[in-house]
Amino acid sequence: xxxxxxxxxxxxxxxxxxxxxxxxxxxxxxxxxxxxxxxxxxxxxxxxxxxxxxxxxxxxxxxxxxxxxxxxxxxxxxxxxxxxxxxxxxxxxxxxxxxxxxxxxxxxxxxxxxxxxxxxxxxxxxxxxxxxxxxxxxxxxxxxxxxxxxxxxxxxxxxxxxxxxxxxxxxxxxxxxxxxxxxxxxxxxxxxxxxxxxxxxxxxxxxxxxxxxxxxxxxxxxxxxxxxxxxxxxxxxxxxxxxxxxxxxxxxxxxxxxxxxxxxxxxxxxxxxxxxxxxxxxxxxxxxxxxxxxxxxxxxxxxxxxxxxxxxxxxxxxxxxxxxxxxxxxxxxxxxxxxxxxxxxxxxxxxxxxxxxxxxxxxxxxxxxxxxxxxxxxxxxxxxxxxxxxxxxxxxxxxxxxxxxxxxxxxxxxxxxxxxxxxxxxxxxxxxxxxxxxxxxxxxxxxx
Numbered sequence: 133x134x135x136x137x138x139x140x141x142x143x144x145x146x147x148x149x150x151x152x153x154x155x156x157x158x159x160x161x162x163x164x165x166x167x168x169x170x171x172x173x174x175x176x177x178x179x180x181x182x183x184x185x186x187x188x189x190x191x192x193x194x195x196x197x198x199x200x201x202x203x204x205x206x207x208x209x210x211x212x213x214x215x216x217x218x219x220x221x222x223x224x225x226x227x228x229x230x231x232x233x234x235x236x237x238x239x240x241x242x243x244x245x246x247x248x249x250x251x252x253x254x255x256x257x258x259x260x261x262x263x264x265x266x267x268x269x270x271x272x273x274x275x276x277x278x279x280x281x282x283x284x285x286x287x288x289x290x291x292x293x294x295x296x297x298x299x300x301x302x303x304x305x306x307x308x309x310x311x312x313x314x315x316x317x318x319x320x321x322x323x324x325x326x327x328x329x330x331x332x333x334x335x336x337x338x339x340x341x342x343x344x345x346x347x348x349x350x351x352x353x354x355x356x357x358x359x360x361x362x363x364x365x366x367x368x369x370x371x372x373x374x375x376x377x378x379x380x381x382x383x384x385x386x387x388x389x390x391x392x393x394x395x396x397x398x399x400x401x402x403x404x405x406x407x408x409x410x411x412x413x414x415x416x417x418x419x420x421x422x423x424x425x426x427x428x429x430x431x432x433x434x435x436x437x438x439x440x441x442x443x444x445x446x447x448x449x450x451x452x453x454x455x456x457x458x459x460x461x462x463x464x465x466x467x468x469x470x471x472x473x474x475x476x477x478x479x480x481x482x483x484x485x486x487x488x489x490x491x492x493x494x495x496x497x498x499x500x501x502x503x504x505x506x507x508x509x510x511x512x513x514x515x516x517x518x519x520x521x522x523x524x525x526x527x528x529x530x531x532x533x534x535x536x537x538x539x540x541x542x543x544x545x546x547x548x549x550x551x552x553x554x555x556x557x558x559x560x561x562x563x564x565x566x567x568x569x570x571x572x573x574x575x576x577x578x579x580x
Contacts, residue, residue, distance in 0.1 A: 186229035253501030262377030304333035356383035376409025381416035408462025461485030469511025486521035
């Protein structure tokens with residue numbers, strides 16, 4: 133199974149986990165299969181002693197870092213001595229082992245090489261997979277009424293097919309009242325294995341409460357949202373990319389092709405608050421916008437360099453503006469850097485996050501996981517963007533009140549209430565206007 137390389141900023145937890153916990157899912161995808169080989173200790177008795185104990189997970193994590201970490205000097209840490217110290221301890225619980233792993237990783241000085249307990253590892257793998265098993269509803273607990281409400285059903289999900297709507301209130305889950313129930317508890321009750329069923333009691337304004345039986349299924353999460361916007365004389369294809377999941381490239385391809393059929397004049401690609409995702413997804417998506425030129429290069433622990441370039445498979449050459457902010461990170465910065473450095477797009481917004489590290493994510497034997505930095509990446513300019521980020525062509529930030537407005541009312545994003553989007557339109561108008569000038573109409577001879 134191929135290794136999945138992740139580009140995720142630390143602000144992923146601000147965005148992914150609260151957002152994901154409002155979805156109802158269960159299960160994970162397979163990522164890098166990497167069970168450790170106990171190579172530094174001889175003797176079957178020692179190996180047997182490690183099996184079926186928290187110490188086994190500790191050594192698995194040590195082995196992965198020892199084998200893959202990008203800095204072969206381990207930030208001047210004696211990594212072999214670290215192993216001896218870790219295996220000299222007695223662990224009476226998984227939690228003790230988890231804490232020991234976190235303590236061992238801290239001296240490496242790399243916030244992206246990190247341990248994930250089973251719950252957070254499950255969330256991460258579901259998110260980057262771009263799919264989940266469940267009924268496909270996004271929930272919230274109303275702050276005033278404390279009702280458990282449906283924010284939206286996902287397209288083609290069991291919930292949408294059953295006719296559930298935004299604003300519906302879930303009164304009961306399999307007969308259990310949701311009054312006063314926290315979101316986490318509701319998610320725990322609703323999630324389950326594919327093929328199993330659940331009964332929700334729904335109340336809807338103007339209707340008598342009714343029961344709905346839903347059968348859990350595998351659902352593809354939307355990473356891409358797009359729409360055709362008529363802006364004066366210009367037709368703009370607006371595409372928002374939330375994350376670089378395993379389905380993001382195919383969703384982006386579908387978005388561009390659909391909008392091309394609508395005869396758009398230009399595009400706005402919104403990468404604001406996009407924390408990253410899979411390396412290959414960022415490369416695939418860059419190739420949809422870029423006909424030729426370098427996209428990104430990576431350098432591993434032994435100095436091995438790998439370069440990725442466009443391959444003449446772009447889907448459009450229409451004018452393009454990319455929107456970014458301080459939470460556009462990792463894979464977002466790869467895509468932004470490629471489009472900017474090749475002068476394919478105008479970048480508008482604020483300085484990006486500044487994460488130039490690539491992680492490999494490994495499952496451990498007890499369901500937990502480990503993300504380890506395996507390489508550094510560089511945009512076509514060759515500049516190290518670590519803690520610097522990418523500088524937009526046009527710097528334009530939002531005030532706190534503007535940020536709050538767009539956060540509280542996301543329907544106002546990419547409207548006149550969105551200054552960065554409005555600035556994008558101004559740029560595009562300058563590029564598109566000459567093409568919109570109509571030629572004089574000549575009346576055919578003999579036609580009146």
